[in-house]
Amino acid sequence: MSLPHALLTALVERPGSGSELAGRFDRSIAYFWQATHQQIYRELARLEDSGWVQSLPAEQGRGRKRTYKILPAGRKELKRWVLEIEDPTPLRDTLMVRLRADAALGATGLDKEIVRRLEIHRRNLSVYREIEARDFADTADSRQRQVQHLVLQAGILLESMWVEWSKNALKVLGR
Known part of the structure; x- marks a missing residue:
């Protein structure tokens, strides 16, 4: 699995700011896929550059957060990835x-x-x-x-x- 696809999945479920996504990630996806908050923010920028997500203008005031939402191209990529054929990962411990x-x-x-x-x-x-x-x-x-x-x-x-x-x-x- 890849971090971009984990983030696209989270955004399909519900748009959110980077900090909201990081918190949701910590409470769910992080149980089986690890990523730091810094990695999440970097990946959101890459997803936006790829045209898969869009950040909405930051709200006014202190602690302004940009909200991200998935774009049709992001949904298309996520569907493509979900259907990828992949062998089970061998135990590597x-x-x-x-x-x-x-x-x-x-x-x-x-x-x-x-x-x-x-x-x-x-x-x-x-x-x-x-x-x-x-x-x-x-x-x-x-x-x-x-x-x-x-x-x-x-x-x-x-x-x-x-x-x-x-x-x-x-x-x-x-x-």
């Missing part, structure tokens, strides 16, 4: 290589890192379940909300898998 090194070297104390990661995955899982209870309690949601829920469900399943895997890894490593 240095922990897997470190485990192989631990197996070859003998016990290295890597279990401490797995305990640390287990707590991170438990926290993430708790946050995702809170979001689900708060935002997706209504089973009669629109198609859009159901698709958004699918994204959250994938995060819940992934974090659940990492919690279980970490517990098993700790058993194997003797913790």
Whole structure:
């Protein structure tokens, strides 16, 4: 995935200023795609230069914010990107290589890192379940909300898998 397409997606959902987009990004897309606020602002400028988004004149007064909206060319690009054929991304995690090194070297104390990661995955899982209870309690949601829920469900399943895997890894490593 690319940051431009993540931002186009956010703008299709609702126009907003750079700071509003960064905040929305932090509360949703950032759970599976990381970007700094500075990267977001730079990318908005590139999207505008490409003719995919337009910034509306800044409001008068202090702390003026330019609001961005997606243009027809941006929608066209987003639709093109959504339909791109792409193979699943292979797992690329240095922990897997470190485990192989631990197996070859003998016990290295890597279990401490797995305990640390287990707590991170438990926290993430708790946050995702809170979001689900708060935002997706209504089973009669629109198609859009159901698709958004699918994204959250994938995060819940992934974090659940990492919690279980970490517990098993700790058993194997003797913790």
